[in-house]
Amino acid sequence: xxxxxxxxxxxxxxxxxxxxxxxxxxxxxxxxxxxxxxxxxxxxxxxxxxxxxxxxxxxxxxxxxxxxxxxxxxxxxxxxxxxxxxxxxxxxxxxxxxxxxxxxxxxxxxxxxxx
Amino acid sequence: xxxxxxxxxxxxxxxxxxxxxxxxxxxxxxxxxxxxxxxxxxxxxxxxxxxxxxxxxxxxxxxxxxxxxxxxxxxxxxxxxxxxxxxxxxxxxxxxxxxxxxxxxxxxxxxxxxx
Numbered sequence: 001x002x003x004x005x006x007x008x009x010x011x012x013x014x015x016x017x018x019x020x021x022x023x024x025x026x027x028x029x030x031x032x033x034x035x036x037x038x039x040x041x042x043x044x045x046x047x048x049x050x051x052x053x054x055x056x057x058x059x060x061x062x063x064x065x066x067x068x069x070x071x072x073x074x075x076x077x078x079x080x081x082x083x084x085x086x087x088x089x090x091x092x093x094x095x096x097x098x099x100x101x102x103x104x105x106x107x108x109x110x111x112x113x114x115x
Numbered sequence: 116x117x118x119x120x121x122x123x124x125x126x127x128x129x130x131x132x133x134x135x136x137x138x139x140x141x142x143x144x145x146x147x148x149x150x151x152x153x154x155x156x157x158x159x160x161x162x163x164x165x166x167x168x169x170x171x172x173x174x175x176x177x178x179x180x181x182x183x184x185x186x187x188x189x190x191x192x193x194x195x196x197x198x199x200x201x202x203x204x205x206x207x208x209x210x211x212x213x214x215x216x217x218x219x220x221x222x223x224x225x226x227x228x229x230x
Contacts, residue, residue, distance in 0.1 A: 004157075044119075045158075045206070045221040091157045101148065101171055105157030 002027045004094050006106035013082045014114050020067075021077045021109045023092030031097030034068065034075045039108075040088040048090070051075065053097065079111075087113045117141070119222035121207050127228045128197055135193045136225045140209030144220070147190050149182055150206040151175065152224070158206055164190060197229045 003026045013019035025034070036048040051059045051068050058066050063083075067076045079086055092106040120139040128134050140147050145166050150158035161180070163171040166187035176182070179197075184190040194201055205225045210218040 042223075044223050045208075047219060093157070101146070101163045102160040102173070103150075103158070104160070107155065107157050 002029070002032075002094050002096070002104050004092050004104050004106040006092055006109050008109045009107070010110045010112070012112040012114055013079075015082055015084060017082055018078060018080045019082055019111065021079075021090050021092075021111070023075045023077070023106055025073050025075065025092070025094050027073070027094065027096075029096055029098070033095045033097060034066075035093040035095070035103070036064070036066070036075075036077045037091045037093060037105075038086075038088045039091065045091070049077065082113050084113050084115065087111060119207055119209050119220050121205075121222040121225050123225060124223065125226045125228075127230065130197055130199060130229055132197055133193065133195045134197060134227060135191055136205055136207075136227075138190045138192070138207030138209075138222060140189070140207070141211075141220055142188075144209035144211045145187065146210050146212075147184055148208040148219075149190070149192050150208065152204040152206055153202075161192075161205075194227075197227075199229050202227055202229045 005024045032053045034051045037045050038048050039045045049059050049061045049064050051066055058068050063080045065078045089108045089110050091108045093103045095103050122137045147164045149161040152158040160173050161176050162182045164184040167184050179195045182192045208221045
């Protein structure tokens, strides 16, 4: 079974600075997808960024980028120019590429932005 | 696009009672998912529907849990003989046939408290 580990329960960063959230995963599959989701307080979960395992190039979405290290099974999220609206729980998630619809989530990292 | 709607937002029930939650996905979305999120944890997959067919079901979905999507539109999740361990946020998500990266939409969840 696949597992996703987020070893940082909480992180904080000064506004406008850069922060990196860590995620490692365990799988024996070769085809899979990795995701970072954001869950603001009392609000719905939204997708931040996604990475296909077969792609070597790291995904980027505006201020959000990932460092995908397939051999090390590591998938970190970098948030540049942090903004107050970035404060949320961030979840790393895994989905098999073989027609499986299930997302496996990590335990999350609570990100606090310091004004 | 009115988003994924879940009802009720909060439910408090006594142990042993039955509860039912409803999820209305985005209208053109044929895939619907239920997840459970306990405090301090990431969401855990419960079940998945494609149209009215329940195609995946987690071992977490014990015989006290049942989910339906009778006409391929809204879905209900029923918990019979609730236990204190059922206290959690129940999340619904939906997506259409296009496997685009931003295509999975989550609702705001139903928070269940079993006393």
